[in-house]
Amino acid sequence: MNPVLIEVLRGDAVESRHAGAVAIVDASGAVHTALGDVDRPVFPRSAVKLLQALPLVASGAADAFELTDAELALACASHSGEPEHVATAAGVLAKLGLDATALECGTQWPSREPVLRGMVARGEVAGPLHNNCSGKHSGFVCVACLMARNAGTDPAAFARGYVAAEHPVMREVSAALSAATGVDVERAPRGTDGCSIPTFALPLRSLALAFARAGTGLGLADANARAARRLREAVARAPFMVGGTDRFDTRVMQAFGEQLFCKIGAEGVYCAALPALGLGVALKIDDGAARAAEAAMAAVAQALLRVEHDVLAGYSHLVLRNWRGTAVGALRPAQALARALAAPA
């Protein structure tokens, strides 16, 4: 069993507990912090979108289709389906001469409630562009279109089925993941992600290593090192694209810029890179709760950056309110996490 990382208080009593594990390592793989079982494979889900976007830049597709910072940031995003996100994804596809029918991520309504309600009130319906992964998928289609152009075949036909593990695009994505993590993902436990692409279960230690590498370029081939840097810079310049209004990743990267790249994944995963410190972070809440993953990531960021910051404290000590707006409880880092982060590096 992993230790409790985050406690949920109601009044003065602990109501719920979130166990999990945290790995913080440098680009050589040296462990800065390891709390819980950091060798057990976990599905990183959307937390590795930056790594999955490496081929978009490294292949030359981003240059070939003149992708902007906003478009590159959206390729690393789990966005809230706000109008800017939808328009940006549509813009990428338009550059390819394609439209939303090229996306194989499935339809998802915007996670941002006021946006969803506005659509409903106007009688609009959601499509694949509203899916939180539409930017990542638009990036995959870019890679497919460049491959098709190089092969002299029809781009739309070549792109079809790009979500399958054996498609040339997904092979590139898997290769980038293997190179960054140092784990042959073809041998890892495999599942299907929410957006229909494969997801591979990898140790937190290896995921943290990948983000230490992505933050520093150390241990990556030159093309991937340059790609990681360009993607991090793009997200730092267009942080709204990586999440959206009131989202953790957007708010934190608006506050900290290139000091901290962080990305949430489904089922309680978080990955982060702290380039100036040379560190990568990967954590998983055992039960999959996003509230605890955000609180733990905020606690880690505060400890590593040695800052007290309202945005981070607002997540690490999230105040819980009831239907009348009364504060009835709060999250807080549990003793095991607080101690591990307080220990000298």
Added chain:
Amino acid sequence: MNPVLIEVLRGDAVESRHAGAVAIVDASGAVHTALGDVDRPVFPRSAVKLLQALPLVASGAADAFELTDAELALACASHSGEPEHVATAAGVLAKLGLDATALECGTQWPSREPVLRGMVARGEVAGPLHNNCSGKHSGFVCVACLMARNAGTDPAAFARGYVAAEHPVMREVSAALSAATGVDVERAPRGTDGCSIPTFALPLRSLALAFARAGTGLGLADANARAARRLREAVARAPFMVGGTDRFDTRVMQAFGEQLFCKIGAEGVYCAALPALGLGVALKIDDGAARAAEAAMAAVAQALLRVEHDVLAGYSHLVLRNWRGTAVGALRPAQALARALAAPA
């Protein structure tokens, strides 16, 4: 640490884990099953609404205001805010000569998504009647109105502030909880619930005892025993009221009638009574996840009722689908839970 009760699979690999504890006892307090720490206090939240509704019947208020089965079932409900729920709560208040302004539960939009979208499309806004607790609160107001009538004072003025622990209505509710659980709740850790009334942290063992008593009448004062029976019968006759479309409690009680009374609470709590078996059940998922609470309750119900039933299996082995509708994983009872439930009573 409590044992893992429910595992979440993605492909063939365990992606997430939900730990927790389960107490199953009879009305004498004899333990049928105890898995995990059943003596640690947990906030039962809405799982004890049947107990909180005992004064509504025992005081004579239900008779005085001629409450129907549907209205009594709604008093035990965490409903989805569907039109029938809203109309039924409004009907109770109308019998008192009052309206939604008497409710102190706060505003909540319907949890049932199509209902919410229909309201948004029609330009409607939510109010306290849509709050999942509006039936319980309407019941509290009934008790207040009977008290006011008996005291010869203005009902609306008397009812005001009924959510406070020291209000005469809430004192009755706390007394009913103490009597049923055998724990003096005034000495228990206290928090404020989502609907603004007090919630008291009590051991699962005591909560299970209360439901064994509520299912059998054994160990309760006559008035409370009769009240519990009437409430259980009302819910069995009007199970839609206790939850709503596609809700666990509604579907299970539609299928099993008076064989099984069950009620979910926030933060991963479930309580149940199996009158014919003389057993009460209380469980808590440590991390607060509803999906795991439902899966665990379904596994418990299958084991105790010795049935295989599609509705229960659909929760204990819930299939997880992605945005394209592809089955990507499933829940399942973990070994510790399966073993505890397989052991002879």
